[in-house]
Amino acid sequence: PSEPSKASSPSPSKPPTAAPSNPPSTRNYWLMKAEPNTRLENGHDVKFSIDDLAARTSPEPWDGIRNHVAKNNLLAMRRGDLAFFYHSNCKVPGIVGIMEVVREATPDESAWDSGSAYYDPKSGPEKRTWYLVHVEFRRKFREMVGLRELQEYKGRGEALEGMQLLKQSRLSVSKVEEGEWEFIMGLAEGK
DNA sequence: GCCAACGTTGGC
């Protein structure tokens, strides 16, 4: 695993209490889905699990997002934002760990590569419809926080009542409110 | 711009 591509310690001229470049108050939180099981798309296996991400030695381009609501979430991501890694389309779906956005949105060139898994004939270098961000592995939970468990808290007045994942279950990149993030972290750490 | 038909996602 690579080192975080963060700046080193603050310069001596700054007070020790200097705010980090992306303090919690301005950090946004997200949830991104990937499929841990083999599935063929345009002849390519799109399998990608948290263990695959953890094994990467350079930032991972999160390509293949072909939905405009998900794309708008990608475009709103800022370096330093954190995202849950969610395993979908598998026997036990759920949140399995955390990654960090290390590079903001750039065009997803796989969209105009006719040989790629995510080819979109309506886009091209002159029509950059789709974007990706780069992410890095941060941690894997000792035990996943399953979708079933999340759904226990989606009722009126409960912690995950408004969670985008639960309201728009087909969205592959969704926003997580800070309170939702902290609640889910509590579930993960309680295991 | 409406909307019926069709396609996709993803939990179950």
Place this chain on the structure above:
DNA sequence: GCCAACGTTGGC
């Protein structure tokens, strides 16, 4: 494999 919930397409 089923199907609900969306999203997209295309005729009008």
